[in-house]
Amino acid sequence: MLLVPVGIINERHEPPVFHGVERPFVDDVILPTTWFDAGAGIHGEIGRGLRYRTYVMAPLDASGFTADQGIRDGRQKGAESTVRNIATTGRVEYVGLPGLSTGASFWRGKTGFAFPRIESRVTVGEVDARYRVRELEARAQYAHVWLDGMGELNRALRLANQPGANIAREIRGFYVEASYFVLPNPAPREAAVFVRYENFDTQYRMPAGFQRLQEFDRDAWVVGVSYYPDPDVALKLDYSVVRNQSGVIDEPNSLNIGLGWWF
Amino acid sequence: MHTDARCVVMSFLFAVACAAALPGAAAAQERQVVEMVAERFTFTPSRLEVAVGTTVEIHIRSQDTNHGFHLVNGPNVIVPKRRQGEAVVLFEADVPGVYQFECSKLCGAGHNFMKGEIVVTAGPAGDDES
Ligand SMILES: [Cu+2]
Numbered sequence: 001m002l003l004v005p006v007g008i009i010n011e012r013h014e015p016p017v018f019h020g021v022e023r024p025f026v027d028d029v030i031l032p033t034t035w036f037d038a039g040a041g042i043h044g045e046i047g048r049g050l051r052y053r054t055y056v057m058a059p060l061d062a063s064g065f066t067a068d069q070g071i072r073d074g075r076q077k078g079a080e081s082t083v084r085n086i087a088t089t090g091r092v093e094y095v096g097l098p099g100l101s102t103g104a105s106f107w108r109g110k111t112g113f114a115f116p117r118i119e120s121r122v123t124v125g126e127v128d129a130r131y132r133v134r135e136l137e138a139r140a141q142y143a144h145v146w147l148d149g150m151g152e153l154n155r156a157l158r159l160a161n162q163p164g165a166n167i168a169r170e171i172r173g174f175y176v177e178a179s180y181f182v183l184p185n186p187a188p189r190e191a192a193v194f195v196r197y198e199n200f201d202t203q204y205r206m207p208a209g210f211q212r213l214q215e216f217d218r219d220a221w222v223v224g225v226s227y228y229p230d231p232d233v234a235l236k237l238d239y240s241v242v243r244n245q246s247g248v249i250d251e252p253n254s255l256n257i258g259l260g261w262w263f
Numbered sequence: 264m265h266t267d268a269r270c271v272v273m274s275f276l277f278a279v280a281c282a283a284a285l286p287g288a289a290a291a292q293e294r295q296v297v298e299m300v301a302e303r304f305t306f307t308p309s310r311l312e313v314a315v316g317t318t319v320e321i322h323i324r325s326q327d328t329n330h331g332f333h334l335v336n337g338p339n340v341i342v343p344k345r346r347q348g349e350a351v352v353l354f355e356a357d358v359p360g361v362y363q364f365e366c367s368k369l370c371g372a373g374h375n376f377m378k379g380e381i382v383v384t385a386g387p388a389g390d391d392e393s
Pocket residue numbers: 303304329330331366367368369370374377
């Protein structure tokens with residue numbers, strides 16, 4: 001089983017790695033973390049701080065795609081994955097400058113084995129960066145997903161059992177985050193405050209004949225504190241404000257508390 | 264508990280005592296200090312290039328949990344958790360070649376990817392890579 005090497009969080013998805021009780025929305029509805037499947041691949045160093053990994057993996061199942069969560073429910077998660085089509089994925093990272101870590105990744109594969117007569121294909125492109133200087137850390141990530149064949153797929157799903165099927169042909173999202181360690185070095189216990197802005201749209205571009213659902217064009221502010229009694233344990237508190245472009249449907253704000261650890 | 268846990272591993276010597284036969288190579292060893300960061304699931308830098316005759320002093324700090332630094336056929340030390348100190352490994356680059364190192368403390372799903380190498384070149388010192 002392999003973790004898809006896309007984005008900052010997917011390969012290290014345990015709570016101490018990200019701020020906020022929940023993962024960033026972008027790592028939920030644009031990049032469907034935790035994203036893993038059967039696969040095989042290679043990895044290595046190119047030199048001068050550049051490294052890569054590339055895998056072939058079991059594909060997504062387009063019959064799980066949705067208007068609000070994109071490709072998330074198309075994950076097969078290994079055990080009994082259909083591998084009629086093989087997907088390819090890869091990532092390059094540059095870590096040659098102190099404190100800076102940048103990466104770019106992709107995933108590409110046919111996804112239509114549940115509807116063999118529909119040519120459906122998904123391409124994911126993603127770039128990210130993390131920068132750490134003293135007690136300050138900044139992160140940014142942008143992800144874009146292109147979905148081919150969704151017009152036909154929507155029509156097929158509507159005829160089957162999903163009258164509301166309205167999958168987009170492009171979805172995209174980004175976030176920027178800054179955090180500051182207020183209990184600084186050297187200390188076994190740490191605390192960080194953070195603020196994150198996210199903007200994500202799972203109806204960014206629609207196939208011909210389908211209307212955008214504005215409530216799925218969303219953005220969010222998340223502010224909070226992470227307290228680490230140990231680097232592998234995080235006690236988290238955050239407040240998140242989510243908005244969308246629809247004039248009718250409201251998103252609830254939420255106060256979240258959580259305890260997570262890497263076991 | 265958290266006092267700077269310095270695991271110093273001394274003299275990783277390759278038992279090839281031919282330095283005296285090489286003109287100019289027997290002079291005082293060049294010492295090079297490398298700051299390395301261990302983080303799930305990479306070492307940064309993960310490739311060091313040093314000239315033969317160099318003593319490399321590798322200081323490894325973790326950005327997250329415990330890792331291990333194991334030089335294949337050589338020393339194996341624990342890298343303490345973030346902000347709890349560093350591990351120091353001394354490597355005598357006496358023989359040109361490629362020396363692999365790897366994480367020796369199971370640290371999660373990508374642990375097996377956590378590897379690197381020290382390339383000892385026959386050329387002059389000073390072109391380390393990060
Ligand atoms: Cu490790």
